[in-house]
Amino acid sequence: MARYIFITGGVVSSLGKGLASAALGALLQARGYKVRLRKLDPYLNVDPGTMSPYQHGECFVTDDGAETDLDLGHYERFTGRPANRMDNITTGRIYQDIIAKERRGDYLGGTVQVIPHVTDEIKNFVLDGNEDYDFVLVEIGGTVGDIEGLPFFEAIRQLGNELPRGHAVFIHLTLMPFIPSAGELKTKPTQHSVKELRSIGIQPDILMVRCDRKIPENERRKLSLFCNVREGAVIPAYDVASIYDVPMAYHEEGLDDEVLAAFGLTGAPAPNLDRWSEISRTIKNPEGDVTIAIVGKYTVLKDAYKSLIEALVHGGIANHVRVNLEWIESEIFEKEDPSPWLENVNGILVPGGFGERGSEGKIAAAGFARTHKIPYFGICFGMQMAVIEAARNLAGIDDANSTEFGPTGEPVVGLMTEWTRGNQLEIRNAEGDLGGTMRLGAYPARFEEGSKIASIYGSTEISERHRHRYEVNIGYRERLEKAGLRFAGTSPDGVLPETVEIDDHPWFIGVQYHPELKSRPFEPHPLFASFISAAVDQSRLV
Structure with missing residues (x-):
């Protein structure tokens, strides 16, 4: 039977519960255990799909098309286990399900209440589908004391009593x-x-204490005494140079030993942390540096691009270089010449995004990369802006634009109204709900033989995760290819453009999907590894 580890947070938000959960999962994996990580989010949104990145940071997408919390990205990167829609739930989704049951009459006329109905739904979610795992790590979002989190704390309190003795640790x-x-x-x-x-009935078994300097023994004993926690179970969680140092740092402080001791497990093999040590050495001892300009619209909040940042780090690991990031608000290029900002960088990346604001600046960045032969990587919206730039300046389609920004006579990018998912036809319209209506999750794509992107993947058939509502119009393919922009990858039926590239350019690739979501420190995504390799070559020319 699975054992459960509940991770809560206090004092302030953004302490790194997700990273701590992921690192602990990696440590248990390194000891040979099978782990699963889940996130409980107290907000009333059904999912983060409609939330501004300024509010919530990145929206992480799983293979099965769930829009989830960014912590699931940490879980995947640290454990390698693909997450799914059953690994993240919100108050909104719980209430949505409960109200649907009430409307159907499932409660047989009973009064629907937070206890037991809401808490039972939370418990059922936590316990469901864990038969094949040794440990299930459950992170509760927010901070203890938040009013919206009370049903979640009550649910895990109940589980602490209902699970067999020795099967729950807090x-x-x-x-x-x-x-x-x-x-x-x-x-x-x-x-x-x-x-x-403790006032809501939960006594922690282990304290993890975030701190920027060494904790004196007196203070550690004081925490143990006043918090009713064994002194050895007061684990310092110091700041480290890289997030990939966290598993080893926690192991050195005894976190995984204390967790196993709290479960009464003895004789577990020591963790094999060789690969984490190798990653740490590579990051700390780079053989060079490259500078990548990220031209986006949420650059003031780095969490909006969390997976992207990590994928670029992974690309640096693959090439044994440090990747320095220059964050540039795309609106700047709508007023200023890009040259002073971009002429000395080794690569330009335009990431995903929504809306017209800053779009012309992204188009300008793509044009600068194309004309100055600087490696360019356009992801989702970044691919669409690169196509519009090529349409205007290579194919002579002066009015080329996206219908996302309003009516246009040359809809080079337009709203998708239908597409195929497996054997099912998905249909959407402009007046429908925004939440959950995009092309979401893993879809296959096919590359042309001999294309650059096929050589990077080493295959002509791949599957990648999508999150977008607008698509490059395949009707412009012939005119754009004659101008030099190659449609190297499409959906298997040839209807939806998936990738574009320019042959007579050192590295110019746009992809409609989000490859950053599948990059791992031990398995850098091939596109990011190749992009950083091209940036290394560019740095030698500067």
């Missing part, structure tokens, strides 16, 4: 701030956070 992640004027680390915020957790 980990609480807190902050231990340093007060410069006092010259001290303070334990009081953690004490209050644990007090709040």
Whole structure:
């Protein structure tokens, strides 16, 4: 039977519960255990698909088309296990399901209440489908004390009593701030956070304490005493140079040993952390540097591009170089010449996005990369803007644009109204709901023999994850290919363009899908590895 580890957070948000969960999952994996990670999000949105990146950061998409929390990206990158729609749930989705049952009469006239109906739904979600796993790690979003999180804390409290003895462990992640004027680390915020957790019936078995400096033994003993936690189970969670140092850092502090001890498990093999050590050495000892300009519209919030950042790091690992990122707000290029910003970079990447704001700046960035022979990588919206640039400036279609921005006489990019998913026809319209209506999840694509992208993948048939509502218009293919923009990849039926490239360019590729979602530190995505390799070559020319 699976054992459950519940990870909660206190004091402040953004302490890194998702990263801590992923790192612990990796440590248990390194000991030979099978793990699963799940995220419970207390907000009322059904999923983060309609939320602004400024509000929620990146929306991570799974193979089965779920729009999920960005922490699932950490889970995948650290454990290699593909997540699915049953690994993330929100208050909104729970209430949606409960109200649907109530309308059908499933509750037989009973009064529907938070306890037991909402908490039972949460418990059923946590327990479902875990037969093949040794450990299930369940992260509860938000911070203890948040009113919207109370049903989730109540549900895991109940599970702590209902699961067999020794099958549930509670980990609480807190902050231990340093007060410069006092010259001290303070334990009081953690004490209050644990007090709040205990007030709703949960006693943590392990404390993980985020801190930017070494915790003195006196303070560690104080936390143990006042929080009713064994001293050895007070685990410092120090800042590290790279997120890929986290599993080894936690192991050195004894986290995985304490978790196994809390379950009463003895004799477990020591973790094999060789591959994590190798990743750490590669990151710390690069053989060179490259600079990549990311021209986007959410550049003030790096979490909006979390998977993209990590995929570029993975590309650097594959090439043994450090990847330096220059974040550029695309609107700048609508007012200024791109040259001062882009002439000294080794690669230009335009990522996904939505809406007209900043689109002309992205088109300008694609044009600069094309004309100055700088490696260019356009992802989703970035591919569409590159196609519009080529249509205007190579094919002479002056009014080329996207219907996403309004009516246009030359809809080079347009709204998809139907497409095939497996054997099923998906149909959409402009007046429909926004949430969950895009082309989402893994779809196959086919590449032309002899194309650059086929050589990068080493295959002409691939599957990648999508998240978009607009598509390059296949009707413009002939005119654009005559001008030099090659449609190297399409959907298997040839209807939907998937990739474009320019043959007489060092590296110019646009893809309609999101390859960053499938990149791993131990398996860098081939497109990112190739893009960074091209940037390395470019750096030697500068």
